[in-house]
Amino acid sequence: xxxxxxxxxxxxxxxxxxxxxxxxxxxxxxxxxxxxxxxxxxxxxxxxxxxxxxxxxxxxxxxxxxxxxxxxxxxxxxxxxxxxxxxxxxxxxxxxxxxxxxxxxxxxxxxxxxxxxxxxxxxxxxxxxxxxxxxxxxxxxxxxxxxxxxxxxxxxxxxxxxxxxxxxxxxxxxxxxxxxxxxxxxxxxxxxxxxxxxxxxxxxxxxxxxxxxxxxxxxxxxxxxxxxxxxxxxxxxxxxxxxxxxxxxxxxxxxxxxxxxxxxxxxxxxxxxxxxxxxxxxxxxxxxxxxxxxxxxxxxxxxxxxxxxxxxxxxxxxxxxxxxxxxxxxxxxxxxxxxxxxxxxxxxxxxxxxxxxxxxxxxxxxxxxxxxxxxxxxxxxxxxxxxxxxxxxxxxxxxxxxxxxxxxxxxxxxxxxxxxxxxxxxxxxxxxxxxxxxxxxxxxxxxxxxxxxxxxxxxxxxxxxxxxxxxxxxxxxxxxxxxxxxxxxxxxxxxxxxxxxxxxxxxxxx
Numbered sequence: 001x002x003x004x005x006x007x008x009x010x011x012x013x014x015x016x017x018x019x020x021x022x023x024x025x026x027x028x029x030x031x032x033x034x035x036x037x038x039x040x041x042x043x044x045x046x047x048x049x050x051x052x053x054x055x056x057x058x059x060x061x062x063x064x065x066x067x068x069x070x071x072x073x074x075x076x077x078x079x080x081x082x083x084x085x086x087x088x089x090x091x092x093x094x095x096x097x098x099x100x101x102x103x104x105x106x107x108x109x110x111x112x113x114x115x116x117x118x119x120x121x122x123x124x125x126x127x128x129x130x131x132x133x134x135x136x137x138x139x140x141x142x143x144x145x146x147x148x149x150x151x152x153x154x155x156x157x158x159x160x161x162x163x164x165x166x167x168x169x170x171x172x173x174x175x176x177x178x179x180x181x182x183x184x185x186x187x188x189x190x191x192x193x194x195x196x197x198x199x200x201x202x203x204x205x206x207x208x209x210x211x212x213x214x215x216x217x218x219x220x221x222x223x224x225x226x227x228x229x230x231x232x233x234x235x236x237x238x239x240x241x242x243x244x245x246x247x248x249x250x251x252x253x254x255x256x257x258x259x260x261x262x263x264x265x266x267x268x269x270x271x272x273x274x275x276x277x278x279x280x281x282x283x284x285x286x287x288x289x290x291x292x293x294x295x296x297x298x299x300x301x302x303x304x305x306x307x308x309x310x311x312x313x314x315x316x317x318x319x320x321x322x323x324x325x326x327x328x329x330x331x332x333x334x335x336x337x338x339x340x341x342x343x344x345x346x347x348x349x350x351x352x353x354x355x356x357x358x359x360x361x362x363x364x365x366x367x368x369x370x371x372x373x374x375x376x377x378x379x380x381x382x383x384x385x386x387x388x389x390x391x392x393x394x395x396x397x398x399x400x401x402x403x404x405x406x407x408x409x410x411x412x413x414x415x416x417x418x419x420x421x422x423x424x425x426x427x428x429x430x431x432x433x434x435x436x437x438x439x440x441x442x443x444x445x446x447x448x449x450x451x452x453x454x455x456x457x458x459x460x461x462x463x464x465x466x467x468x469x470x471x472x473x474x475x476x477x478x479x480x481x482x483x484x485x486x487x488x489x490x491x492x493x494x495x496x497x498x499x500x501x502x503x504x505x506x507x508x509x510x
Contacts, residue, residue, distance in 0.1 A: 033079040036492035038254045040081040044140050044192035045069035046152065046184065046248065047199050050478075051143025052171070053086075055464035055471060056120075056505075058094025058107035059145055059171065066472035069141050069196060071479040071497060076194075079494050086141040087175035095127030096170050098163060102127065103170060108465035110458065110505050118458075120465040132160060135175045142187045144172045148202045148232060150223040150240045152183040166228065188247045195248045195255035196482065198434075200241070200416045201263070203232035204409045208263045209468070211369055211398040212332070212405030218412065231408060234415035241416075245423050254490065256430035256482055259417040261438035264406055267457040268467035269367040270442070274326055276368065276376055277390050281322040287391065291318040294356060298346060308335055316360045326362040327376060327390030332397045333404050334358045359394055365403050370457075370467045372399035430489035432481050446477065450500025453477055461504045472502040 045051050045067075052059055053067025064070065064086050073084030094107030106127065108120040144151070146169055151157055158176025162168030177186050187195070206229045207214040214229030223236055248255060263269070279287070295317050303313040312335065318328060338357030341348045348356070362368065368376070376390045376399075387393050401409075417435060424431035438455075440446055441462050445454035453474070454460035457467060462474040470478060480496045487494055 032493070033495060034491075034493045035076075035079040035081075036487070036490040038486065038490040038492055039193035040076040040079055040494075042082055042140075042191060042193040043069070043073055043076055043084060043195070044142060044187050044190050044248075045072075045196045045198075046187045046244070047143045047197065048147040048202050049143065049145035049469060050201060051196070051198055052141065052145050053143070053475065054145045055466070055469045055475075056094070056107040056109070057105065057122075057464075057466035060089050060092045060094040060107050062092050063094075063107075063472075064088055064141070066475050066502060067141060067143065068475045068479040068482065069143070071476055072196075072482060073140070075479070075483060075494050075497060079492060084140045085137070087135050087139045087171075090129040090133075091127060093123055093125045093127045093129075095129070097127055097130040098160075098170070099132055100130065103131075103163070110465060129174075131163070131170045131173045133174075138177070138186065138190050139175055140190070142183055144169055144183055146171065146202060147183065147199065148223075149199050149237050149244075150232065152199060152244055153185075153240055155180045155182055157181075157183060184244050184247055188250070191251055192248065192253045192255075195253055196258065197244060197248060197255065198258040199244070200232075200237060200260045200413075200420070203237060203416065204260070204412050205263050205468070207231045208401055208405070208409050209268060209369060211396075211401050212408070213398045216408045216412070218408075231412045234412055234419070237412075237416050238419040241419055242423060245427060245429075249427055249429075254429065256432060256485055256489075257420050257424045258432040258434050258482065259420045260413045261435045262413065263409060264367055264401065265438050265442040265455065266468055267455055267460070267463045268370045269401060270455065271370050271457040271467060272368040272373050272376070273324075274362050274364055274366055274368055275324040277320075277325040277327050279320055279322060279325050279391075284320040284322050284325070287320045288318075290392075294318065298341070298356070301345070302337065302340070307337070307340060318359070318361050326364070327368075327395055328359060328361050329366075329390075329395040329400050330358045330397050331360050331400075331402060332358065333402060334360060355394070358397075362395070362400060363403070367401040367406065368395075369399055369401065375399075428489075430482075430485040432485045434478070434481070437477075437481050441477075448499045453499065458505055465505055471504045473499055473504050476502040 051069055053064040055063040070084060073081055095102050096104040106123040109123050110118055111121045112118050156162060157168050158172040158181050159168045159179040160173045163170050210229040214227055216231045217226050217233050220233055221236055299313040299316055302308045303310050336357050338353050341353035341356055342350060372395060378389050379385055379387055381387050421431060441453060442455040445452040453462045455462050462470060464471045476497050476499045483494050483496050486492055
């Protein structure tokens with residue numbers, strides 16, 4: 001075959017622009033600024049990886065130093081804010097160890113590969129952050145990477161004994177006050193005068209990034225039965241979130257609640273085009289000849305027998321043409337026809353029946369996930385050069401977020417956001433519409449004096465090399481959104497930051 005795509009991170013020539021200050025007033029006169037009706041002397045940030053400063057597929061010191069809570073705390077200092085501590089990692093490598101054995105990977109950096117093109121690679125080096133080296137004291141940044149909403153109130157979430165089984169979280173293990181502690185309990189125990197709460201992203205994110213490999217648990221009110229990639233029931237979210245807000249405000253603290261962005265707007269889902277397979281006319285014709293019997297005999301036969309609907313038969317049609325093409329994929333939402341195709345009247349061989357059992361072609365409104373870029377168009381079997389992933393070998397469902405799966409994510413996040421906004425209003429708390437903010441970044445970008453912040457992978461400046469978490473510049477933008485909401489709600493005059501003064505991606509493997 002000619003012109004089969006091996007997707008690479010092309011067009012990633014990095015151009016960094018100089019940045020001018022974005023605000024006329026210098027942040028120098030401490031007496032000029034005010035916290036208004038808020039008390040910023042003891043700020044505690046509660047959340048997940050976004051709160052922790054996670055970036056480039058890992059947690060590391062520089063990322064933590066540029067977390068949005070730390071950026072905010074630096075600005076709070078001009079208006080009466082106190083010290084802000086974080087459970088810093090031991091290095092900038094990013095991996096975690098358990099008794100010397102690596103349990104998470106190092107961070108991504110941008111490097112030039114053997115093909116001469118830039119792309120994300122894991123940093124070479126050995127982490128020195130062992131989770132058995134417990135950190136003493138309490139920490140203002142209570143962001144725990146990987147935490148879902150119901151994890152924040154789960155006793156034992158910081159117990160090292162549960163790490164390998166997945167019952168506990170290795171990041172919380174490092175700084176939990178005890179083996180039976182809860183994240184929200186440790187936050188409240190610090191008697192915060194002000195707090196931020198951003199949780200719920202992971203309740204849908206892992207389902208989305210796994211291409212819908214999990215289960216939509218809507219209707220299941222027992223989160224102890226959920227899998228790691230499942231969608232949290234909106235009623236479960238509403239219940240635990242309400243309890244968390246109640247706990248954080250119980251001592252009179254004011255705060256800010258942040259809603260859940262549309263995860264399908266992030267580069268993880270927008271970088272790889274759906275029509276990612278370039279074919280010449282001869283190759284397209286040869287492929288269509290191979291699928292002719294499937295299109296004209298098997299699918300009409302299955303529809304005629306009432307096994308599938310005519311609509312599903314049309315969805316399963318495979319057609320290639322000269323130019324850019326949609327890859328083929330397996331779709332777990334479709335009827336599994338494997339056993340049927342092995343029997344009469346089709347009597348297909350088992351391998352062929354398995355191939356066609358859940359086969360369809362990617363549609364323009366499906367989303368191909370970023371990790372598919374490493375395999376799309378490759379030939380995994382050197383003895384079979386005709387076996388090309390996406391052409392003659394389907395992408396597995398984990399690499400594609402189908403329209404039906406997107407709808408489940410949207411329904412859940414919409415319900416979560418209804419809860420968050422209602423509680424902010426009922427409690428008189430500041431509220432940040434992060435969903436709308438991310439939409440602006442993804443659709444045209446956010447201008448600042450140094451350029452435009454967009455969601456384009458690597459070059460846009462907003463997102464790190466994992467395609468999910470922000471860069472320092474993206475976190476600075478987030479901090480400004482929150483500070484503005486605080487100023488508006490509490491009649492404060494906390495200064496914002498200059499977004500262009502913050503970095504984007506790491507350019508080398510050093």
